[in-house]
Amino acid sequence: MSEQYAYLRGGFLPLNDATISVRTHAFLYGTAVFEGIKAYWLPEAGRMGVFRMAEHYKRLLQSAHILGLQPTLTAEQMGDLTVDLIKRNQCQGATYIRPIIYKSDLRIGPILTVDGTQDDFCLFTVPMDGYLDVEKGIHVGVSSWRRLDDNAIPARAKVNGAYVNTALAKTDGHKSGFADMIVLTNQGHVAEGSAMNLFLVRDGQLVTSAITENILEGITRSTIAELAEKELGIKTISRPIDRTELYIADEAFFVGTATEVAPIVKIEHRTVGDGNVGSITQKLKDLYSKATHGLLPKYGDWITQV
Ligand SMILES: Cc1ncc(COP(=O)(O)O)c(C=O)c1O
Structure with a gap:
């Protein structure tokens, strides 16, 4: 190098x-x-x-x-x-x-x-090639650490010191054998992953936590919502998500700049859907990969060429 x-x-x-x-x-x-x-x-x-x-x-x-x-x-x-x-x-x-x-x-x-x-x-x-090893889908847990509140250290701002919260969730998850963790708000709603946003597929629609649920307003989150709507005709609903919705989702995946699109096939002791990477997840993963590599000309203005 x-x-x-x-x-x-x-x-x-x-x-x-x-x-x-x-x-x-x-x-x-x-x-x-x-x-x-x-x-x-x-x-x-x-x-x-x-x-x-x-x-x-x-x-x-x-x-x-x-x-x-x-x-x-x-x-x-x-x-x-x-x-x-x-x-x-x-x-x-x-x-x-x-x-x-x-x-x-x-x-x-x-x-x-x-x-x-x-x-x-x-x-x-x-x-950085892969942040998580995602080919077969990942097994994640639900952290006992809660996401920082907007009135404590705002998750909406990417504050260096706030990543102690991420590190606690991710480290304990790692020690328990999980690839990564889902973190809840103090109210017990699903916020996001340790350092990534979360989408669920329920009855053919995408669901993601509302921006008022102590999440980072992810750029990949909005990229995926746009690709899903324009390329697959699938709408994203942004709303509070209960913990038990995780267990009955048809598909689930994390998104983030480093994470890209990471299919989740198991949450704690329950499989997601049939335990395989979901078809909507796979389509969005492929679309995202094409978009980031400049292979979707329609979205060329997302890329600054060097
Ligand atoms: C806490 C948290 N949530 C979500 C994300 C995903 O955000 P983005 O898609 O903008 O990278 C990140 C990654 O930076 C993060 O650290």
Whole structure:
């Protein structure tokens, strides 16, 4: 692999030199917001393409706004740096891109914005093929950890410190032998997966948790809803989901930038449907893969070519 670079403190540095002080506020208090963006090799164009980059940078700025962080760059500038970094790192296959807006000052005290606080932007890339091993479908559990509430740490913002909640759910699930976990709200409704949104198929319709159920408003979630409606004529209903609906769904799958489309074939001790990857799930998985690789020309504007 060629020498890898990251963007930090206003410039590109060799990855190994892109380090921050132990006193950095974001390290002390988790006061940062981030995105997970994916770029793919586009076989027909013979170059890399970043999937739904504008939507990711829009959400990053919204997350920063919720926390009161002061971004130093616009969405367009962050997008240009992303394209530049992919070129510098000579990425040639599926690549995960991690931009972060973080509190960079060396101040003790958990306050977000007062005079003199500083925020900065950093960016790096990592090769990433599959986040979960999904070919035969995955076996997931329902976590005993509850999703953070909008009035505690808002799930709608992708806050670095909030991923302790994700890590608790995912780690305990992993130790119990599950591929990943479904997390409930404090009211006991289905929120989402540890770091992905969830869809169920019930009677030929797609159902996904409403955005008021302490979920991240996922970009893959809206991509899948659009593909389902336009390509398969299947509508998505966004509403609160009870836990027991998980057990009687015909099909279930996770979606997310890293996860892509991950069919769920078993939830705790119950199979989903007949225990095989569902046909609607498989169609959406194939459509999503084509869309991300630039093979659905109709959706070409979802891709920023590098
Ligand atoms: C908590 C959480 N929910 C959902 C998602 C899926 O969001 P997206 O499709 O925008 O990647 C993610 C992934 O980033 C996540 O961390």
